[in-house]
Amino acid sequence: MPETHLNRRAALRAELVERDLDALLVTDLLNIRYLTGFTGSNAALIVAANDDANESRTLFCTDGRYLSQAAVQVPDLERIIERNSAVKLLEKAEASGKLGFESHKVTVDGLDSLSAAAAGATFTRAPSLVEKLRLIKDDSEIEALRMACAAADRALADLIGQGGLVAGRTEKEVARDLESRMLDHGAAGPSFETICAFGVNSAVPHHRPTDAVLATGDFIKLDFGALVDGYHSDMTRTLVLGKAADWQLEIYELVSAAQAAGRAALVPGTDVKQIDAAARDVIAAAGYGERYLHGLGHGVGLEIHEAPSIGQLGEGRIAEGMAVTVEPGVYLEDKGGVRIEDTLVVRAGEPELLTLTTKDLVVV
């Protein structure tokens, strides 16, 4: 996808010009991946604000381990091979003028080394410039997210359809089974540590799987995702084994209604606090406001949690092309809890749902 990366660097250059920066030193590996396609564990990149059509002033550096990989992944930029990548890149570039750096990622000690390597440059804080671009996903990113969501959907369908949720299995066994099935469907791995919670454990929002055993009447809360081409899916479904009790049906319907309200509020231009409120108000009106203490959702992409944050303390407005989760929950201590979560893309009309597993209550 060299053209995709070329376009992203062009968008970054427009930001640099607007901020009166001569160049940006990019040291965050995910941001480098976004701008170049490089997936190794050591790299640095300098993007010049004003560059020629061949981007001859935009330089990339990695070390010898990645010599051949960099040639394949970053064919379109000059590649420097040095172990101390950011420092060597600055020396090679003879950086001068107003040089932006990622002050939200560069450490206090790290800035000393960088400054010493480019005495002629004026180091200027330039936090989150690439993250700002990453907020709006392009088609190739949405396709990767779609594949990641599909791997998770299929894994859950297999788990349910092939008898994976039966009395006697432990949370750890089910979590591992689900993760293995995501690999069967093309995931490089889980996108985060799978949450599998049975019965009373489902009341703990971020429960880690234990040796607790599944029993009839238990809620089964599964919060999991797949990693495909570096992109993270995120989905939660809560099921019941055997037969659902009235209290379970009640909170399930409530969370389901809140989640639908949250999805419906994903309209471009809406303040994230309003989106959070759309779902939260449903739960609060039913008297369960104190049983739902986390935010409504977050962006997903190259990170499992990225901007925007959709919550009571969130800032900014939602925009077309953002990929976000919507995941309200109600948790009754010592009893059980329900969370329902989708990954969606914000569109001009309705949001596009990427996690397609049913949200009707599944009783297995």
Place this chain on the structure above:
Amino acid sequence: MPETHLNRRAALRAELVERDLDALLVTDLLNIRYLTGFTGSNAALIVAANDDANESRTLFCTDGRYLSQAAVQVPDLERIIERNSAVKLLEKAEASGKLGFESHKVTVDGLDSLSAAAAGATFTRAPSLVEKLRLIKDDSEIEALRMACAAADRALADLIGQGGLVAGRTEKEVARDLESRMLDHGAAGPSFETICAFGVNSAVPHHRPTDAVLATGDFIKLDFGALVDGYHSDMTRTLVLGKAADWQLEIYELVSAAQAAGRAALVPGTDVKQIDAAARDVIAAAGYGERYLHGLGHGVGLEIHEAPSIGQLGEGRIAEGMAVTVEPGVYLEDKGGVRIEDTLVVRAGEPELLTLTTKDLVVV
């Protein structure tokens, strides 16, 4: 293990007194885990240099998600529950005097927020104080490493013994199989992305598993490890499928001799450059110096790569209680390569081997 953590904090206090610091703000999560046992994803800790027996001036902060977990894991310290942990902790502590911070981890922007929260304190760079303590492993850490190495040993024994290495399997399949078997033996997960390389791919030091198929005569290079209680094991074994050719035997014996020389050099007080040289000289003397371009080893513990670095550019001396790898290799481009790696603990006499799988050439 409250006593273990108490002892570690006492050792840190001695460092603070020596450096004339009134307190250290610890924000790195692994360092917090080391000092308190807390395993959550948001925390901060202030350790006062001069504290009473109850450590009443040493404060811990995490957010509401970890309320009950923190009560179990950190029963011995005052716990503050706030989302913006480091900032709130500083406000609560009314920090003043000479306050050390982890300048190798705190970002440039992060320091601004911290400084604003403790206007009365003089922020002082104090990089790697906890990492310095972490260099020397205590008994509980070595026990965790021992279990992690055992999980990897057993997984490999199962893989070989149960027909996991047969012609026709892909690198990806074998890597996944090996990782799954580590879970069977108590690992929480792999300690890093498993390297599985067949045939010519074994010549790439850090090859990522592909769909390449195992064939008779291939080298099988497996570099993998298990994660147990937060501690990382690391081991490489190179096997041959079917029958070994003369060139394969030759470089295997060479790497084996180099690895033995490296292990023998792990004597407390030895400069890490000398340890590296002990193995490297064996390979260079055989004319293969240019086919071995990485370092000899690294520390392992709460991180898969931590200090000390044992290589040509390494600094310092090895000491009793350090846990390190010894992993020379010879890589013949377009032909194949061999790496043999153990995890060991440096002891007063011979080092203690934690990875017990045979280093004789295994032909499967």
